[in-house]
Amino acid sequence: xxxxxxPAAVRVAVLGCGNVGQALVELLVGDGxxxxxxxxxxxxxxxxxxxxxxxxxxxxxxxxxxxxxxALVADPGIDLVVELIGGLExxxxxxxxxxxxxxxxxxxxxxxxxxxxxQLAGFAAEQGVDLLYEAAVGGAIPVIRPLRESLAGERxxxxxxxxxxxxxxxxxxxxxxxxxxxxxxAEAQRLGxxxxxxxxxxxxxxxxxxxxxxxxxxxxCDVVDADxxxxxxxxxxxxxxxxxxxxGYVVKLLAVAEAVGExxxxxxxxxLVPLGHPLASVRGSFNAVFIEGDACxxxxxxxxxxxxxxxxxxxxxxxxxxxHNRLTGGAAPAPARARARLVPAEDVSSAYYLxxxxxxxxxxxxxxxxxxxxxxxxxxxxxxxGMGDEARLVFLTHRARHGDVQATIxxxxxxxxxxxxxxxxxxxxxxxxxALGAGGGA
Ligand SMILES: NC(=O)c1ccc[n+]([C@@H]2O[C@H](COP(=O)([O-])OP(=O)(O)OC[C@H]3O[C@@H](n4cnc5c(N)ncnc54)[C@H](OP(=O)(O)O)[C@@H]3O)[C@@H](O)[C@H]2O)c1
Numbered sequence: 001x002x003x004x005x006x007p008a009a010v011r012v013a014v015l016g017c018g019n020v021g022q023a024l025v026e027l028l029v030g031d032g033x034x035x036x037x038x039x040x041x042x043x044x045x046x047x048x049x050x051x052x053x054x055x056x057x058x059x060x061x062x063x064x065x066x067x068x069x070x071a072l073v074a075d076p077g078i079d080l081v082v083e084l085i086g087g088l089e090x091x092x093x094x095x096x097x098x099x100x101x102x103x104x105x106x107x108x109x110x111x112x113x114x115x116x117x118x119q120l121a122g123f124a125a126e127q128g129v130d131l132l133y134e135a136a137v138g139g140a141i142p143v144i145r146p147l148r149e150s151l152a153g154e155r156x157x158x159x160x161x162x163x164x165x166x167x168x169x170x171x172x173x174x175x176x177x178x179x180x181x182x183x184x185x186a187e188a189q190r191l192g193x194x195x196x197x198x199x200x201x202x203x204x205x206x207x208x209x210x211x212x213x214x215x216x217x218x219x220x221c222d223v224v225d226a227d228x229x230x231x232x233x234x235x236x237x238x239x240x241x242x243x244x245x246x247x248g249y250v251v252k253l254l255a256v257a258e259a260v261g262e263x264x265x266x267x268x269x270x271x272l273v274p275l276g277h278p279l280a281s282v283r284g285s286f287n288a289v290f291i292e293g294d295a296c297x298x299x300x301x302x303x304x305x306x307x308x309x310x311x312x313x314x315x316x317x318x319x320x321x322x323x324h325n326r327l328t329g330g331a332a333p334a335p336a337r338a339r340a341r342l343v344p345a346e347d348v349s350s351a352y353y354l355x356x357x358x359x360x361x362x363x364x365x366x367x368x369x370x371x372x373x374x375x376x377x378x379x380x381x382x383x384x385x386g387m388g389d390e391a392r393l394v395f396l397t398h399r400a401r402h403g404d405v406q407a408t409i410x411x412x413x414x415x416x417x418x419x420x421x422x423x424x425x426x427x428x429x430x431x432x433x434x435a436l437g438a439g440g441g442a
Contacts (some may be wrong), residue, residue: 010323011046013072015094016084017065020108020135020315021048021306026086027316034157036314041323043231046079049328058355064219073098080322082315083107092116099123099131102147104322104331108135108315112224114209117216118381121334130331137163137210139308142302142317147217149333156218156260160428163210165285165305166194166201167233169251171241171270172283175250180238192244193285195365204268207255214289215257215266221340222236223257223266229345231269240355240423243394247383249353250280251425263343272427279428311336346403351380351429353396354405356412360391364417368393371411375404399431 012023028035028045036387048060062344066072073081073094081098083105085091091112098105098217100123107113113120124131136143138161147156162168169382173184188194200206201213209227215223233253241249241251249272257266273280278300282288287305290300304310325331358364365384372379376400385392397405405424408428412418 005062008327009042009044010079010133010326011044011077012080012319013047013049013075013078014045014084015049015072015091016086017048017050017060018084018086019308020311021082021084022057022316023312024058024082024224027309028319029059031079037092037319039324040371041267041327042318043319043323046077047075060261060366068196069094070097073103074101078103079326080104080319082319083109083112084315085109087111088115091118092120094188095131096123097131100131101126104129104130104132104326106132106315106322108133108215108311110136111225112205114212116192117224118216118222118337122336124331125334127332127334127384130322130325130332132322132332133213134318135311135314137213138287138289138301138303139305140313141287141289141301141305141306142314143301144217147214147291150216151291151293151296152333154296156259156293157216158256158292159218159289160279161207161210161214161255161286161289162279162282163214163255163289163305164201164204164253165200165287166198166332167204167207168282168287169193169285170202171233172237174236175245176236178238178242181234195209195387202234203365204230204253205254205392208269210401211255211257214255215264215340216337218257218291219340220299220335220337221264222337222431223264223340223342224402227340227342228268229267229269231267232354233270236270236425237423238386239424241291243355243392243423244353246423247272247394248398249273249427250275250438252279252282254279254428257401260343260348263341265343265347265348267345270425271350272425276427277428279308281320289363346401346406348402349399350378350402351397351399351431352405353380353394353423353425353427354396354409355424356393356418356421357387357389358391358393359417359419360386360389361417364391366395368412371415372397373406374411375408376402377408396427399429
């Protein structure tokens with residue numbers, strides 16, 4: 001490299017200096033020279049915006065700290081804006097302002113992208129600048145770029161992601177230790193893996209935002225988080241996690257997007273994953289995205305889905321990409337996307353696990369089986385467990401329409417012998433969705 005010109009500088013504004021922003025500043029400033037040598041671009045920190053500029057931040061020269069994010073974005077000396085504030089506002093306004101003034105934007109903000117991604121991508125395309133968001137799904141795991149670029153020519157069939165580390169940690173603990181949801185959540189909170197208010201994670205909101213982003217990329221259409229039917233893990237009974245394990249399955253919260261004819265089924269729900277499936281080995285707070293395509297077959301991307309440094313690593317990769325593009329006058333490919341043709345939730349099909357508690361007396365099994373038959377839900381297997389004068393009947397079904405399964409449950413609850421329908425969980429199977437002519441889904 002002796003004698004070669006030093007790489008040109010790109011000036012970066014960082015909005016937000018919390019878990020991710022602070023780690024990013026450390027990577028940018030602490031390792032600047034080595035970073036320039038490795039990447040061929042010299043990144044200069046042009047400013048850091050926070051809510052409370054009175055509080056000093058490690059590695060940030062006081063002169064670069066500001067409480068006025070809007071002015072920092074508008075500063076003509078800034079080439080590239082990194083949004084790490086989170087939430088919808090003021091993040092949306094700031095990102096729009098940056099893009100409209102021709103500055104590339106890097107963000108880790110899944111909530112913003114899942115609500116307004118298509119519109120923001122449109123602004124970026126108009127200006128010919130990048131809007132990059134590798135860190136928004138799966139933290140450090142490269143998943144956005146592989147879907148957008150490496151798999152650009154692939155006809156994706158299905159994407160299934162374990163994209164929320166908190167819920168995966170809770171479900172792993174429930175399976176390993178046989179504890180209930182509340183005890184597992186308390187342990188996750190003690191370890192700092194769950195927020196004091198865990199709603200966004202345990203009710204599946206976070207996973208739904210990521211499902212929308214993944215579905216939009218994999219199927220090249222516009223999906224927003226409000227499109228995604230969502231079921232969290234708060235209603236997953238410990239007894240069903242244990243029973244699933246006896247049957248050779250593990251329960252995971254999945255974000256699923258699947259091609260169904262000309263349409264698309266997207267949802268977030270807990271599901272039974274066979275122990276031999278690669279997603280079953282994703283334990284604790286790890287994340288993974290499993291992709292099935294016509295030509296590529298099956299592939300899985302796996303790693304740390306959150307945490308300041310892992311997430312900052314993905315942000316830094318995007319910054320280097322955007323800086324390269326700025327210096328060479330290009331932008332990452334961002335084809336226009338039409339609204340997704342979503343399959344209604346009741347028409348989506350899946351194999352099911354159903355746990356039915358009944359009075360243990362002659363004729364009950366036949367009566368229950370008849371109800372399944374009424375609604376065209378085909379039983380694949382049944383296990384019975386005695387509980388005094390009651391019995392637990394656990395049914396595994398072939399693929400069935402969600403609407404038909406709901407109708408089956410409603411009619412079962414009208415039988416005098418049926419005490420309770422407990423866990424109703426979808427199952428990951430290889431059964432072809434076309435076999436039913438309706439929907440896919442795990
Ligand atoms: N944490 C993770 O593991 C992770 C993983 C993947 C993606 N993400 C995403 O990364 C983003 C940042 O997450 P985080 O965990 O780093 O958040 P965080 O720790 O809550 O930090 C947020 C930062 O934004 C600043 N801020 C708030 N309002 C502001 C405003 N009006 N103007 C300027 N700055 C403002 C805060 O300033 P003060 O410091 O003064 O309060 C703080 O520095 C989010 O979109 C999140 O979803 C995070």
